[in-house]
Amino acid sequence: MPGGKLLLPESERLVFRAWEEKDWPFFAAMNAHPRVMRFFPAVMTEEESRSMWNRMRAELDEKGYGLYAVESKASGGLIGLMGFHWADFEADFTPCVEIGWRLVPEAWGHGYATEGAVACLEHGFSRLGFDRVYSFTACVNLPSQVVMRRAGMKKRGEFNHPKVAPDSVLYPHVLYMSETPGK
Secondary structure (H helix, E strand, O other), X not given: OOOOOOOOOOOOOEEEEOOXXXXXXXXXXXXXXXXXXXXXXXXXXXXXXXXXXXXXXXXXXXXXXXXXXXXXXXXXXXXXXXXXXXXXOOOOOOOEEEEEEEEOHHHOOXXXXXXXXXXXXXXXXXXXXXXXXXXXXXXXXXXXHHHHHHOOOEEEEEEEOOOOOOOOOOOEEEEEEEEOOOO
């Protein structure tokens, strides 16, 4: 990571950390879970998960931020991923820093996504120096849009995601953004 030690977000109930090889089975199983992946074009094969795993770990090393492993402090167990990603697909707002999250069903309904998103945004603005952070999801993904609003992000519009098939219900996306406080 640039400059040495990885700076990590902090929150009351969550631990953010770099991914370790021992986390691989959890990560692959989460990406293969139909409920977890219901707002994505498909569940991920083991090969697709390994490719994402390698990209995430490289991004943490190269940029000093990324999609962190997230644990519950109460249980000590992994509950998903959360953090930042450098999005560079073709759109009028890219390239940009994106905030995202993916949690296992057992972690849903406890406010973890909102708590983690707030912690990540604060970390991104105060410690990583981001000016703005975007989040986007399929228009049908109402749970993630609730998290975006609860985390203080504002809706900026809609777009058709270039990496999703035009005939898919997931093609239309909503775009949210948060800026450095005080802007």
